[in-house]
Amino acid sequence: MTRCADLLDPDRSGRLFAIFEDARRMGKHNDGHMAGASRRRLAALAVAGIRCCHEATDADEALERLRQGIWVIFRNSSLREDLPGLLASLDASAFQDRLAYTTDGTGVTFVEENGHIDHSIRIALQSGIAPGVAYRMATLNAATLLRLEDDIGAVAPGRIADVNLLSGLDSPTPEAVVCRGRLVVRGRSLVVPAPSEVFPWTDSYAGSEPTIPEWEPEVFLLPLHAPNPFPAGRLSNAAINRESPVRLAPAAGGLWPAEPDALALAATGRGGHWITRGVIQNMAPELLALATTYTSNAGILVLGRSPEAMAAALARLRRLGGGITLCSVAGKWSEFPFSMAGIHRSGGLAEAAQAAREFHGALAACGYPHADARYTLLFLTGDILPELRATEAGWVRVKTDEVLFPSELLIDD
Template sequence: MLEQRYRWKNKQLREHVSIIDGKIAPTIVLVNAVYLNQVFEEWMKANIWIYKDRIIYVGDKMPDMQEGCEIIDCSGQYLVPGYIEPHAHPAQLYNPETLAMHAAQYGTTTLINDNMTLFTLLEKRQAFALLKELRHLPYSMFWWARLDSQTELRNEEEVFSHANVKSWLEHDGVLQAGELTGWPRLLDGDDMMLHWMQEAKRMRKKIEGHFPGSSEKTLAKLMLLGADCDHEAMTGEEVIRRLGQGYHVSLRHSSIRPDLPGILDYLQDYGLKSYDKCFFNTDGSSPGFYKEGFTDSLIKMAIDKGVPLIDAYNMASLNIARYYNMEYLHGNIATGRVANINFLHEKDEPTPHSVLSKGQWVKREGEACGVKGSSINWEEYGLSPLELDWDLTDDDLQYSMPFGINMENSVITKPYSIHIDISREVLDMNHDECYFTFLRRDGQSRINTLLKGFARNLHGFASSFTNSGDIILIGKSRQDMKIAFNRMKEIGGGIVIAEKGEILFEMPLVLQGVMSKANLPELIEQESRMKEILVEKGYPFEDPMYSLLFFTSTHLPYIRVTQAGLYEVMNKSILFPTIMR
């Protein structure tokens, strides 16, 4: 823990000072560098000395000691600070390492990550050991501390115990509590959640909201209870509403909520004079969303929409660092900061041709360099392939529930009355109703119903990728659903599509059944192929990954499958309990 608490040890700090004194040479000196100086709000020319992972000096001078130093002429280039993603969900098929590796290629060198997957799937000692290991990568990672499960867990009080939550809040790598998907519980009088928020405030940590569609009065109440920021504004009007109640606003552009262009248009028409309390986020988008970029694409969008150039860069760097009280380390190019620097061809083209992250080249002249593959032994930290010590039986695929789940879009589901014959082994392919089974990961219970709107001729589909980490089966054919499940179990977790006894597609998710080891470009191809097949089978929406993720998530209306049973979100009630196996 002390290693995290002190970013550099005393001996290292003395070395840094010795470089100024000419006793030690920097590792890199960037000469003739035109860089964005956010204090003076202008582009300035300087020489930038770097020693290992830290910026040692920014100014006109050259170091007295230059032996072994890499000197780079930056004439004709423009330097900006590494971008920060303040709202990363690092387990959306990808894993924290592969997401960071990919993001860095587009200049996003710092990620502030959701801890949900690590919190719910790993023992605390394993999770904290992994956080320590991830700090050795050439990327900067910080974390959240969740206060609620975003679903209905059988053992929620055990998982979200006071001791567990407080340990995460106290961890030096954690910058904030939240996101508060359980805010209705907070308003209904959950004093344990409020106590944890009080603890976060006492520790000078931020609290991230999750307040879609909230009224001005609701936003005011949640601000009074401790919320600092919200990323759920879907319109420019909602941004202004949040700014008016004292919030910082994280402007989202994601695979299921690509709202940024409309928001920026509104803010420009509104005449917003200051963007200091705004920043960007991509909210854990599906892999394919990141095919052509990361935060850089959001900065470009803002520039093209007329946001002042320096404000656009600040919304991806300085504003975020300042908000999280780490401006002394991140978000700007200045003496003492971590050496995260993006090299641009033009001031208004934020995709970098070269990237320094912690003083290491991760991209140079358009080519990835440095770390190429995974350096982490995931199994050492409890992220091994999924092992199910139970089998799927014919009894598990019996259906009698009078109503099912109707998909309104990728993530919103409503109940509907079932009128077709559900006793058949194979359903007709001329309608969009499929068998739908939820199975607890430990095999103790299940839910059987129908899912309408997901596909028309999907024979068998199995996924261990869900928000709760449980298993879902979808399909027209009970036999193909069983084949898909057995293959998913055989490969250690993942997503499998079967048809007429054959495997059409599989995506191994060998890190506890929820994350892949594949790098992002490979994973993007796999996800694209999955979506292509599902569309062929009648999937009508935009983002199947989020459909799978949110079937078990109780922060969205109206009906969900959970470990407790079929859950009605608005009334917070169990419509049908799970059936014990």
């Protein structure tokens, strides 16, 4: 549940409670996205049915969730490396239950360089957590959270278990793995085809290809009735932006950001039937334009310093069939195709990691200063994080659920 505040809104909560109850009857649990929630709000959301949360960012927040009976899911990723600070909550409470790791927000290069859950276990061990607790958070605790502890989570009679063979408890990366009764890893290397090589990805995504519109440059202009100064979102990190007013100047029958570090933003759904316009600051001073289908609303996002550059980036994205295309102010184009539904590239982990490094390198060359640019692209169209976001309703302030500048309908369905 990402928009947890809706559970506390009488006009929206009824249908959600019905879904929660259906999930409970099916033996499922309700996971919450409760970033920054106060003690009172945590209590209310726990009563509403939220069972766990991965948004604690320090030991105090973790302990408060534990006190309220909420599972704490420890995150450590390319976006936020929170785990070392969170582990202090174990020392403070001597608590060993209602704790587990999560893979939330872990980028492909991060996995290739550090590992995955084994990396989290390694951090816990290096922080002085007892091995039994460090490994339990990846096994039995996780199974208990999912209400599957009678079936998985332990190597025991009657349980289903893949077996990871370690060189020692201080080395959580498996030397060998037995999966479904057969050896699949020996000497830390696969001895069977990787899942990405045998899973029918193309068939699974069939029919989900994005429809990318053709827009002329004038579509990207902010209209004359736009608020001036305009409420721009200044990035404070890869995922969060803060409201900051930006002056707009006349431009070719419309308005355009006058600040040198401002990028105009345009978001739409697949097909381009509507457009939401906004402004982003502190992203990349040498970025001329970027267009992508890699968004949390499964739509299209375009950023740029001129309407012409934005139209050119969108046109290249259309020819690409989905993915990311960007251009530096020096005129260098970089393209990253996502051939499956506009969100998934072909190939395995090594190829994906190399493409990710090239993307991050291209954006870093444009001056991108934050940790992981994927999250900037994803979350600009998702209304679950502060502060300003581009949704189908318009340019919205998330905390107050206020539309600051409404979207425009381009094609009447």
